[in-house]
Amino acid sequence: MNLLHSQNQLNERRRQKEKDMTEEEEILKEDGVEMPLTEVPEMMPEEEAPGFIYAIGSIQPRFPTLSVEKEFAQAAPEGKAANLTDPQVLYEILSQEENRYLAREVCWVFTVESIDTYILQPRQYRELTQLVEAIKPAKGIDVDVVIGIRGPTAPPEMCNGLQVPIVTCNRIYSFDIEEFINVIPKPKEMEEEPFKEAARELFFRIMQLTDNVGAADEQRALNYVAVRYSAVYAHAMEMFVSDKFLSSVEVRPSRLSGTRRIVDVIFSYINSKTNVIEKYFTRVDVTGQWPFLVSKLQPFYERKTLERKEG
DSSP states (O other): OHHHHHHHHHHHHHHHHHHHHHHOOOEEEETTEEEEOOOOOSOOOGGGOOEEEEEEEEEEEEOSSHHHHHHHHHHSOTTOGGGTTOHHHHHHHHTSGGGHHHHHHSEEEEEETTEEEEEEEESSHHHHHHHHHHTSOOSSOEEEEEEEEEEEEOOTTTTTTOOOEEEEEEEEEEEEHHHHHHTSOOOTTSOHHHHHHHHHHHHHHHHHHTOSOSOSHHHHHHHHHHHHOTHHHHHHHHHHHTTEEEEEEEEEEOTTOSSSOEEEEEEEEEETTTOOEEEEEEEEEOSSSSOEEEEEEEEOOOOOOOOOOOO
16 A cells, blocks of 8 residues: 555656646756756666766767758858858858857767767757857867767657767867877977877877777776877877887776776887887776876786696
8 A cells, every 4th residue: 555655656746747847948048048958868778877978079960850951041141051061151150149049959960980979969058059169160180079978869850860879968179180289298309290290190099999989987988088188198109219109008997996986098009129018007087977087107017816726
């Protein structure tokens, strides 16, 4: 009887919540612009439980419906309505304050290595602005980083049939590769141009190693180090001068993990002359949404386990 009574109370609370959500949509007002809050549904399949995302890729706006595309054409500058696939035209439209309603209507798709991976939803007006700025045409190759919370898979009608997980964004930022390389300390032994060429090659090498969706703890840690810890690049360039090249990156749970989730990001370098391998690592805490360093880059030594001999 008590169980039945509790179940009836639970059902009544759910019905009341649905009624409240229908009667009044929660609205966040920031900078004078109304924007509905996005949230992850409380009930979802176990395999789609929310999780933290720290992903590296590219952001693309797409038209979810024909009516949105036609509205874009109406808002396009004179003579540019036929070029709505041009990133410059899209940015020119969406960056105008009077067209921000269109920024809320488009489907923001996040791709990793040209594969549709997530549909992005801004949590507030600030994140909406960051999405718009992410598509601003860059002089060189642009890289986008998304930090947020993964929700359920999008329904077909949300983004013109695309069904990938929805990510509620809490932070989006973009950077130009050349600008990123310019902040890497140059070894005294290297000239400017050879250094930039080697640094560029190193960057793409690490980006290739971070080719992931940024969902698992190991992936989030690796992506965080790749874009937020420049000491890794500075050290790699010093190794490069000594004919030691980055051969692999491994991420494994740290022995220090306890109440917090900590992983070791291990970089292996091979000497081109002797084939001797050297390893260095840094520890990253991935317990919360925002990863952070636990220890700086330092030499890594494998711990060997002594086996007891029988007899």
